[in-house]
Amino acid sequence: VISVAACGVNFPDLLFIQDLYQVRAPRPFSPGAEVAGVVSEVGQGVTAPRVGDRVIGRSGWGGMAEKVVVAADRCTPIPDEMPFDHAAAFIFTYATAYYALHTRAKLGAGETVLVLGASGGLGAAAVEIAKALGARVIAAASTAAKLSFALSKGADAGLIYPARAEDKSDLKALGELFKEQLGQHGADVIFDPVGGPYAEQALRCAAENARYLVLGFTAGIPRVPLNLALLKSCDIMGINWRTFVMSETMKSDENHHQLFELYKAGKIRPAITETFELKEAAKALARLADRTVMGKMIVLMPRTDATP
Numbered sequence: 001v002i003s004v005a006a007c008g009v010n011f012p013d014l015l016f017i018q019d020l021y022q023v024r025a026p027r028p029f030s031p032g033a034e035v036a037g038v039v040s041e042v043g044q045g046v047t048a049p050r051v052g053d054r055v056i057g058r059s060g061w062g063g064m065a066e067k068v069v070v071a072a073d074r075c076t077p078i079p080d081e082m083p084f085d086h087a088a089a090f091i092f093t094y095a096t097a098y099y100a101l102h103t104r105a106k107l108g109a110g111e112t113v114l115v116l117g118a119s120g121g122l123g124a125a126a127v128e129i130a131k132a133l134g135a136r137v138i139a140a141a142s143t144a145a146k147l148s149f150a151l152s153k154g155a156d157a158g159l160i161y162p163a164r165a166e167d168k169s170d171l172k173a174l175g176e177l178f179k180e181q182l183g184q185h186g187a188d189v190i191f192d193p194v195g196g197p198y199a200e201q202a203l204r205c206a207a208e209n210a211r212y213l214v215l216g217f218t219a220g221i222p223r224v225p226l227n228l229a230l231l232k233s234c235d236i237m238g239i240n241w242r243t244f245v246m247s248e249t250m251k252s253d254e255n256h257h258q259l260f261e262l263y264k265a266g267k268i269r270p271a272i273t274e275t276f277e278l279k280e281a282a283k284a285l286a287r288l289a290d291r292t293v294m295g296k297m298i299v300l301m302p303r304t305d306a307t308p
Contacts (some may be wrong), residue, residue, distance in 0.1 A: 032063025
C-alpha cells in the first residue's frame with residue numbers, strides 16, 4: 001500500500017476513462033497510473049519495498065487517490081535527490097522515451113532526431129533523452145509557445161506545424177517545413193506520439209536506414225503508404241513500453257537505473273507546468289483532452305502523517 005504524495009497525469013489516463021485503452025479497468029475506479037509516495041503497508045512475504053520506503057508505483061489505474069495498492073514488483077525506489085513531484089512525473093515519459101530511443105532505435109551520437117509533439121510530456125522527455133545521448137534534435141510543435149518550450153528543453157532547432165493539416169496544400173506545406181529543417185540528409189530517427197496527417201510527411205523526410213518510432217496517436221491513427229519504408233530502407237517500430245516492462249523486467253530495471261543517473265547528473269528534469277489538488281483531478285484530465293498542455297501535470301494529494 002502506497003500513501004500517495006503525487007500522481008502523474010498521462011494521456012493513457014484519458015483513454016482509460018473513455019474505454020479506449022488496450023486494458024479496461026474494472027468498475028469502479030479512479031484514473032492515475034503513475035504515483036509517488038511512501039509505502040505504508042506490505043503483504044505477507046514481501047521483503048522489498050519496505051514500510052517507510054519512498055517509491056514510484058506503476059499502478060495502471062487508481063493513482064488519483066490518497067492510497068493505492070500496487071504489486072511489489074511494480075514499485076521503484078526513489079533516489080534521495082528526487083522530490084515526490086518529480087518522481088510522479090518521471091517513469092512513464094522518460095522510461096518510454098529511453099526505451100524507444102536507446103533500447104529500440106539504438107540512437108547514436110551525432111544522429112538527427114525529429115520529435116513530433118515536442119512540447120508534451122513524452123515529447124519533452126524525448127528531446128532531453130536524445131540530447132543526453134548526443135543527438136541533434138529537431139522539435140516539431142503546433143504553436144510558437146510550444147516550440148519555445150521544446151527549445152528550452154534542449155532542442156537544437158524546430159518548426160511549427162499547422163494544428164490541422166487536411167487538404168493537399170496543407171500537407172505539401174508541412175512536408176516543406178520538415179525538409180527545410182532536416183536538410184538533404186533527413187531524420188535518422190523520428191519520434192512520433194502524434195500520428196494523424198503528420199506521420200506520412202515526417203516519414204517522407206526519413207534518412208536512409210532511419211527508424212520511425214510509433215508511440216501514440218493524439219492526432220488520430222494514420223494511414224501510411226508502406227512503399228515509403230521500402231524507398232527509405234527504414235524501419236517502422238511500434239513502441240509498447242508496457243509490454244517491455246512486463247516481459248523484460250531486468251532490462252527495464254537497468255533502463256530505470258540509467259535514467260536516475262541522468263537525473264542525478266542534471267541532464268534530464270521533469271518539466272512540471274501545472275499542479276492540481278485531488279479534488280481538481282477532473283480538470284487535469286480535461287486539460288489533456290484539449291491538447292494545450294506543455295510538459296507534465298501532476299495531482300497532489302492532501303498531506304497526511306504518512307506522507308512527508
